[in-house]
Amino acid sequence: MEMTLLRKEIExxxxxxxxxRDELGYSEVLEDFSTAEFIYIVTYNISGNNPTLLDKLKEASEDTEIKVFTNIPSRFNSYFADWASSKARTQINTYLTRLNPDQFNEFFSSYFVFNNHAKIIMTNNIAYIGSSNFSSESANSIEAGVIIKDEQAILQLKDMVNNEVESQAESYYAYDILPLIFHARELEEIRTFLSENIWGLWDMHGVEQGQYYKGVNIILDTKIIAAFKNLTVDIESTLSELIQEIESKEEDQLICSENVVIEQILDLKNTISSYEIDQEVVDFLEFDESSYINKEMHENAILMTEDVLDEYVHDFTQRAFExxxxxxxxxxxxxxxFESFLTSAIELLSARIEDLRSLINYRIDNTR
Known part of the structure; x- marks a missing residue:
């Protein structure tokens, strides 16, 4: 197999x-975690027993994109003795436990790169490249590195990690669930926007008494239809690619639960693709009062003399309201x-995400 040389340079x-020594050289980067837009960790190893550094990642906001790339020491391509295989299995299980995405925010991803020896700890504001791992034990050694606050260089470094490191990586989950998480959020945004506009709360002396349909006071237009249709196209595409990816596995590699997931994802795709917004909703959203009034004024211009102009405008306005x-x-x-469908679609999509979370990448543990 021909080796591809990797050499990238950033000024x-x-x-x-x-x-x-006796401290971590990237402490400035750690301090930026709580406000960072993204956090990328590339390391040879993580702490075996001390959870302090991984716990720092939990200080990030719910919307922060977090990616952790690590090797697994003691894991090799093949094993020539039972003790080596057993040691590797223990280490692999430790890493799978410590880097389980369920412990972090929903935009956390962990990857395993079995030929990695690079060390990069970075946010969108500051980056460390050096000899220290993302491991508390690195504080015990003499380490050296570079702290970078060059915004353009950091973005280039981010692209380099995504393009070069991630391409060599095995993800924690068998399948990428982040696109589905984003889709679920976007559906929820549409549902929330719709709900806030079609329902109002009436109260008595400041105490909420119930919900009412806003009717003529609903302030929505066809943009919500366009947003919904565009999103459903994206969801259908993501689900189709996911089904294709699962089905591309060798038959003997597919586990029973994956066959079930394929059927459920296909059902979800069909449910979303077959839904049509009620025509009466479309008619309401397409009706524009101003356009109606202008049309009536144009068609009746010959009759609208100055002495009756206000009366005509009032009549057209009243008719538009009616x-x-x-x-x-x-x-x-x-x-x-429509609101009920959005709620149901979000629940189904969330359920499929949870199904996929249960499928850990079988290639990570090569000791079986």
Whole structure:
């Protein structure tokens, strides 16, 4: 097999060299975790017993993208003795436990790169490249590295990690669930926006008494239809690619639960692709009062002399209100159905995400 040489260069302007002992050289990066937009960790190993550094990742916000890439010491391509295989299995299980994404935010991903020896700890604001691993034990050694605050260089470094390191990596889960998580969030945003606009709360003396249908006072237009249709196309594409990826595995590699997941994902795809927003909802959203009034004024311009102009405008405005009110009444059931569908689709998508979370990448543990 022909080896592909990897050599990448980034020019840096704002950087400093640090040499440390009895402390971690990337402590400035750790301090930035709580406000970071993204956190990338590339390391040869993680701490075996001390959870302090991984716990720092839990200080990040719920929306922070976190990626951890690590080798697993003691894991080799093959084993020539039972004790070596047993040691590797113990180490692999430790890493799978410590880097289980369920312990972190929903945008956390862990990867295993079995030929990695690089050490990079970075956020969107600051990066460390040096000899220290993302391991508390690195504080015990003399270590050296570079602290970078060059924004452009950091973005280039991020791209380099995504393109070069991730391409060599095995993900924690058997399949990438992040696109589905994003889709579920986007569906929830549409559902929330819809709900906030079709329902109001009435109260008495500041105490909530119940919910009412806003009817003619609903402020929505066809943008919500476009957003929904565009999102469903993206979801269908993601689900199709996922089904194709699962089905591409050798038959003897497929486990029973994966066959079930394929069927459930296909059902979800069909459910989403077959849904049509009620036409009465579409009619309501497409009706524009201003356009209606302008049209009526144009068609009746010859009759609208100065002495009756205000009366005509009042009549057209009143008629536009009445039409919209009628359309809102006719769309009532359709809006409820649309909201119910979005709720159901989010629940189904979330269930499929949980199914996929149960499928750990079988290639990580090569000791079986």
């Amino acid at each position: 840096i302007t704002n950087a400093k060299i640090v040499m440390t 039409i919209k009110d009628e359309l809102a009444t006719e769309a009532h059931a359709g809006f409820i159905e």
